[in-house]
Amino acid sequence: MALLSWLEQTALARYVQENPVGYPLVLTTHAVGMAVLAGIVLMINFRVLGFARTVPLHYFQRLLKLALVGFVLNLLSGVMLFVADATAHAANVAFLVKIVLLITGGVLTAALARRLAFADGVENVPQEFDTTRRIAAVSVLVWIGVIVAGRLIAYVH
């Protein structure tokens, strides 16, 4: 595709491809962002699923803001990693699976965040919270899938 080849020629792509510090720097940022984003999301899901129930949910709502910082960090570093090798990424099955899972995980986490923000004391409404718990259970699996698929990009051709 012409667009993908063009992306690989942009200044951003050239920086990642040619600057000796570029690629390791972006990759390291991506790993730290992953730890912050996926780490926090995982712990919030554990909490919603019933672990450490005595820790108030609003403590985790604060942590969600930090998770969002991790997301932005990884969106930026992810775009840089993508454009540096756009054609190969677009044809890589592991990458495509990662993106689908990432969008799913994002939607699930946004839904969870909305439920936690709206229903103050959401846990006191058992039926409501059942749905919230289901979202959390699926979200754990999806986010682990994002990481595994991402890690496999280097091995799938």
Add this chain to the structure above:
Amino acid sequence: MQAFLTWLEHSWLAALVNDSSWMFPTLEALHFIGLILLMGSLIVVDLRLMGVGSDAPVEEVTRFIPWSMLGFVINLVSGVMFFASDPANYYFNTAFRLKMLAVLLAGLNLLWFKRSVYPIIVAGTGRQVELPASAGVIGGASLFLWISVIVFGRLIPYLP
């Protein structure tokens, strides 16, 4: 040391990792899952020690520490297997050595937490615990050191 590295390189453990095409990527995926368990739970605990969300009962927040332990064990096992697969290259690698130093310092920081702050938290269970100033330093040091572990670990293939 050289003898040990050579022995390890020819051990069954090295063969286990090197003789299959799927073992290394599987270990890498596990290493990343361990990493998010470790970092995620540490962020929950360390930020509370640093004063974020001070209305959350601190003794309950520390219940997340076992997730850090689980993540650490997953990464210790997978990490030892990485090392065994190519002992000499890891041993002499600058990024690997810095990573191990950061892990060691993080361990000492945990020991400091266990001895100074944790007893105060346990003694204050059920009441509003007044955390000492050292709790914030310990929480901040923990986050700094473990982020350093990620950074140095990620740089292993790129540094001599």
